[in-house]
Amino acid sequence: MKKSSLSDWLEYQQGLNSKAIDLNLTRVEEVYSAVNINLPKDNIFLVGGTNGKGTTVALIEDILIQKGLKTGVYTSPHLINYNERVSVNKTHVSDKELVNAFEQIEKFRGNVPLTYFEFGTLAAFYLLAMHECDAWIIEVGLGGRLDATNIIQSDVSIITNIDLDHQEFLGDSIEEIAYEKAGIAKPNRLIIYGDTVVQSIIEQQANLVDAKLISRDKEFSIQKKANQFFWSGVEHTIKGIHIPHHWAQGEINNLATSLAAIESYNSSLLPTTEILNNILKDFFIPGRFELIKSGTNWVLDVAHNPAAAKNFRERLSTLNIKQNNVMIFSMMKDKNLDLFINVFKDIVSEWVVCKMNTERSYTTLELKNRLAGLGIDNIKVMELTEEAFKYVENLEPISDNIIVSGSFELVGPAKQYLNQKRYLQ
Known part of the structure; x- marks a missing residue:
């Protein structure tokens, strides 16, 4: 080669x-x-x-x-x-x-x-x-x-x-x-x-x-x-x-x-x-509680295990966050979905699931079924990450926050998408 x-x-x-x-x-x-x-x-x-x-x-x-x-x-x-x-x-x-x-x-x-x-x-x-x-x-x-x-x-x-x-x-x-x-x-x-x-x-x-x-x-x-x-x-x-x-x-x-x-x-x-x-x-690390304002607040975090999810949830509380939040969510197959999802159930009004560009990602059907199994019914399925990003931008009425979390392989494309939209400086 x-x-x-x-x-x-x-x-x-x-x-x-x-x-x-x-x-x-x-x-x-x-x-x-x-x-x-x-x-x-x-x-x-x-x-x-x-x-x-x-x-x-x-x-x-x-x-x-x-x-x-x-x-x-x-x-x-x-x-x-x-x-x-x-x-x-x-x-x-x-x-x-x-x-x-x-x-x-x-x-x-x-x-x-x-x-x-x-x-x-x-x-x-x-x-x-x-x-x-x-x-x-x-x-x-x-x-x-x-x-x-x-x-x-x-x-x-x-x-x-x-x-x-x-x-x-x-x-x-x-x-x-x-x-x-x-x-x-x-x-x-x-x-x-x-x-x-x-x-x-x-x-x-x-x-x-x-x-x-x-x-x-x-x-x-x-x-x-x-x-x-x-x-x-x-x-x-x-x-x-x-x-x-x-x-x-x-x-x-x-x-x-x-x-x-x-x-x-x-x-x-x-x-x-x-x-x-x-x-x-001035301390900042990309992809760790990264706040991007674009009409709607985007909050990006690479948390991908239960302990990291709990810490991210604690940080979200500093935003005086309420219940009108959309979460774009995907994870790798080796991760515990239930424990991760339960951390955010009380603040997410709509879940948007997508498959990441890796064979290790859960399928959208697997993600949807786990959410439904935990009593969550407001679920939107998007096969591609970019489709998910476009969908949440056009929601009416506008949600308080768009939360993106679950994997580096999800947060990275979200940053790329927002860069292209010139929301990032």
């Missing part, structure tokens, strides 16, 4: 391994050892967890940039363009850079059948090394122990929280999932845990490799006093924190965890109250 463009390369990578997800470090370690990737001598953060990874990555990135460090970030998945996955000082790498990185990985791959994610991870590491970034902030793809990102020796490993998701790969219980997430703990390095559930399992895994564990509500906490928050770490406190209006407890916990990671690793990198509040004032 001729590979000249970025899209050519991405199509090629999808055909190298018969499995889209194949958790195993053997392949990626073999190729990694052959490629000359120079890691920074310090400042490597590896961020895992069920939800809040993207927020935690972005907070650490903003804080380190304010401290004058050149940051390299790798996240997944992307919303619209693959380039979103790799950025240097908040600027996405170019198509040309990605193609060059893919060519380098291919040169050393031999006959190793890397998965799409493994190929992309190695290319991202190659690019961050080429840019000579002072700090790497890497988001785990799936799980932790056997995730391709876990091949690097991080200085700080972070587990944001643990809840049910991806059970077919990680196990059916919180305990099994915790074991997989805790697999990113590194010998004699730091591991930060931003949750309070199954702490004993995280402790066991940390002790096995002699990692130093820093846990929420033990070594660090964040609390509200009057209209401000204050964060307490092992040795430092930050008072007078102005939490963004639309944040919920999940984002607050992610902030506390990010600060704990920085304090525990290098407290000189902690921000002052003024710097932190400046960061929070």
